[in-house]
Amino acid sequence: MSESAASAAEVTITLPDGAQKSVAAGTTVADFVRTQIGVGLAKAALFAKFDGAEIDLSRALTQSGKLAIFTSKNPEGLDLVRHDAAHIVASVVQRLFPGTQVTIGPTTDEGFYYDFFREKPFTPEDLEAIEKAANEEVRKDHPFVRKEVTREEALELFGKMGEKFKLEIIEDIFSKGAKTLTLYSHGDWVDFCLGPHGPSTGRVGVIKLLSVAGAYWRGDHRNAQLQRIYGTAFFNQKDLDAWTNLQEEARKRDHRKLGKELDLFAFHPAAPGAVFWTANGTMIYTTLQYAMRRMCLANGYVEIKTPLLFNKLLWEKSGHWGKYRENMFLVLDPEADETLPAEERATFSLKPMNCPSHHLFYQMKKKSYRELPLRLHTQDVLHRNEATGVLSGLTRVRQFQQDDAHIYLMESQITEEVKKLAAMISKVYSAFGLTFTAKFATRPATKIGDDALWDRAEGALKAALEETGLAYELKPGDGAFYGPKIDFDVADSIGRKWQLGTIQLDYVAPERFELAYIGSDNSEHKPVVIHRAIYGSFERFIGILIEHFAGNFPVWLAPEQARILxxxxxxxxxxxxxxxxxxxxxxxxxxxxxxxxLGAMIRDAQLAKIPYALVIGDKEVEAKGVSPRKHGTGKEAELGLLTLDAFLEKICAEAEVPY
RNA sequence: GCCGACAUAGCUCAGCUGGCAGAGCAGCUGAUUCGUAAUCAGCAGGUCAACGGUUCAAAUCCGUUUGUCGGCUCCA
Incomplete structure (x- = not known):
């Protein structure tokens, strides 16, 4: 009780390391940090979280609670200054182009954008001028000043400025129950914003504008046409340069560009979203297929093939007909009345997923608990009718194959099986030099099955995940409606993240498909289904690998492993x-x-990114050997004269499938 | 699907306010027989995405279609 006896004018602040400090109520965060923690952090601080809510450093501490300080070292810090940058850009746009109205300006993964209303489009020269002025604004180091106003004050302020889009947003905000509106100003420019913002414009570092694109007010094309200025910001020029180089590197590695240059695949207007694999590309594709097959066989899977075309009865049973029909290629009954809508004339559909047919397969013969886990692997062709606007190279296609599998097992087997899966996934990604992280997604708001079932399912997944020792991020509420899942994100050689593999528990399918096995008690039980993929789709995975390796495939995957010169x-x-x-x-x-x-032949082999060029001249003929040259530049690429046997031993080892 | 831009030789790209379709690389033929990123010469290659329109005349201007690329409420 001694604490409550302390002066009411004091608050107790708990820091992330557990340390507690008491200060006078009303002390600002900035003052608190300077006096209680240190001037170093006070200088570096950008914003804070108080009991989990993001706040400005200028805010007063009026009650006890947990406080965490964020600086440029935290990822959230960069996000914050990019939001600052959006405000700065908007302010200079309104100064340079009077009459331009402002709308919204959020941050994105790579930077930020701001949508403006202006009749005349911004030209590339305009962007340059804006960027220059924005960076001057940064150097002026205006403080960001926070102020709360009432609905009336807000309407009057923005009404006077003639900002009709802002007025619309203000009405929205207050109609949703807000009591006040928070204004942020820097220099003589003011906007409203949830915040927080950094202490001053100087903390932004450097602003780079990227492009201007059309957008619509509230994303609706019936509304006013806006101009969206995309930009990004970094704490310093060095970080910006690194990012710019990365963008340049990414452009060079674009799988669509390399696919053409290395003759890996092609598209034809006659089959949008479906790939023509060349001999080179097919070699990569089938090598990956072979490697996965081999691994699955070594891990107790069986590979099966099921039909591509199914009667809609199956899709009705699986629920796809109701929820997924838009994305399915329907086959219309030629005898059907042509006035009927397509979905009523359809009798069959190309399969968009393997699961329903695997479930049918499972049901065909009565199963014993002794057969579980039953692991069905399939690499069949799937079709999904993706919207035209989202098709993109190999990453978003309409026809593809997955390294798909469904595992039918008893609940008691989940932990063991997930551990096994995590080991397989780890082995595969490591073989490519892809580092990865796991995301554990738990029950969503709308789900099926009672809480006890979810408790067990999540518990089993979590136990397995923890036993593997993998670091994972928790995504509460992100699971599928039919069960929790683990998604795997890989990072490629230039640090970009891709979501690849997935392990999903499914309690609904056994229900819908009336799946059963006979237990040791001689009665029927329901199995649980695990959906899993490691590559995801071969198409997308190859696209990622092309970019990851920049087309320089390891020997075992390279279409042409060596060229003799x-x-x-x-x-x-x-x-x-x-x-x-x-x-x-x-x-x-x-x-x-x-x-x-020879120089020309070397150059051709280099451009084709062939792992080994084998030079053969008088010396090599004499010695019954070859002079290999590894893909790469300069003298260090030359390995010198080797006997044929020595080279064969070397290259054969590298040609081994690593998993 | 919606918005915008784009579509010229196998590839990368020129082609101005409408006036005979261009280059480099790749290909083919010939010469050259060469030691670690480009040997020389010649030849061939196009319904300018498709269809329709305007015009004396269209790769170029207009319309439609197809495809590709970028984007599509991720906070105020």
């Missing part, structure tokens, strides 16, 4: 012998019979 025609005979010996080992190798100079 005879210096002159008299070396062709030995070149052919070397090729034959390599082909016999199952290696993929060509001989360059063009009559160019």
């Amino acid at each position: 005879p210096v002159a025609e008299r070396h062709h005979a030995w070149a052919r012998e070397v090729q034959a010996a390599m082909l016999k080992k199952g290696l993929r190798v060509e001989v360059d019979v063009s009559q160019g100079k």
Whole structure:
């Protein structure tokens, strides 16, 4: 009771490390940090979280609670200054282009945007001028000043400015029950905003404007046409340069560009969203298929194939007909009345997923508990009718194959099975040098099944996840309506994140498909289903791999693993012998019979990103060997003269499938 | 699906306010037989995405269709 006896004018602040400090009520966060923690942090601080809510440093501490300080070292710090940057850009746009109205300006993953209403479009020169002025505003280091106003004050202020979009937002905010509106100003420009903002414009560092694009007020094309200025901001020029270089690097690695240059795949207008795989691309595709098959077989899976085209009765049973029909390619009954809507004339559909047919397969024969877990693997072709506007290279297609599997098991087997899966996933991603993180998604608001069931399901998944020792992020409420899941995000060689594998528990399918097994008690029980994929789709995975490796595939995956370069025609005979010996080992190798100079042949092999170029001249013929040159530049790429046997041993080891 | 931009030789791209379709690379032919990122010469290659319109004349202007690219309320 001694605490409550303390002066009511004191508040107790708990820091993230558990330390507690008492200060006078009304002390600002900034003062608190300076006096109680240190001037270093006080200088670095950008904003704070008080009992979980983000607040400005200028806010007063009026009650006891937990306080955490955020600086440029926290990812949230960058997000904050980008929001500051959006305000700064809006302020200079209104100064440089009088009459322009402001709307909203949120941050994005890569930066921020701000939507403006202005009749004349912004030109690239305008963007340059805005960017220059915005960075001057940063250097002026105006403080951000926070102020709360009432509905009337807000309406009067923005009404006077003639900001009709802002007035609309203000009405919205107050109609949703807000008591006050928070204004933020810097210099003589004011906007309203939830905040928080940094202490001053100087903390933003550097602003870079990227592009201008059309957008609509509230995202609706019936509304006013706005101009969206995209930009980004960093704490310093060095970070911005690094980001710019990364963008440039990403453009160079774009799988659509490399796919053409390395002759891996193509598209034709006759089949939008469906890939033509060239001989090179098909080699990668089938190698990945082979590797996954082999791994599945080694892990107790069986591979099956099921029909591609199914009567709609199946889709009605699975629930796809109701929820997923828009995305399904329907086959219309030619005899049906043409006046009927398509979904009523449809009798069949191409499968968009493998699960329903796997469930049918499971049901075909009575199952014993002794057969569980039953692991069904399928790499069949799937079709999903994606909207035209979202198709993009290999990452979003209409026809694809997954390394799909469904595992039917008893609840008691979940933990063990998930551990096994995590091990497989880890092995596969590591083989490509992809680092990964896991996200554990728990029960959503709308779900089926009672809480006891979810408790068990989440408990089993969590136990398995923890036993693997993987770090994971918790995503409460992000699970599927039929069960919790673990999603895997990989980071590629230039740090970009991609969501790949997934492990999902499903309690609904056994219900809908009346799946059962006979237990040791000789009575029927319901199995649980695990949906899992490691690559996701082959198409998208190959797209990611192309960008990850920048087209420089490891030997085991490279379509052409080596190219033999005879210096002159008299070396062709030995070149052919070397090729034959390599082909016999199952290696993929060509001989360059063009009559160019060696330098030209090397260049061609380099541009084709072939792992090994094998130079054969007088020395090599004499020594019955080859002089390999690894993909790469300069002298260090040259390995020197090796005997054929020595080289074969080396390359065969690298050609081994690593999982 | 919606908005915007774009579509010229296999590839990368020129082609101005409408006036005979261009280059480099790749390809083919010939010469050259060459040692670690481009040997030389010649030849061939196009219904300018498709369809329709305006015009004496359309790659170029207009319309429709197809495809590609970027974006599509992720806080005030």
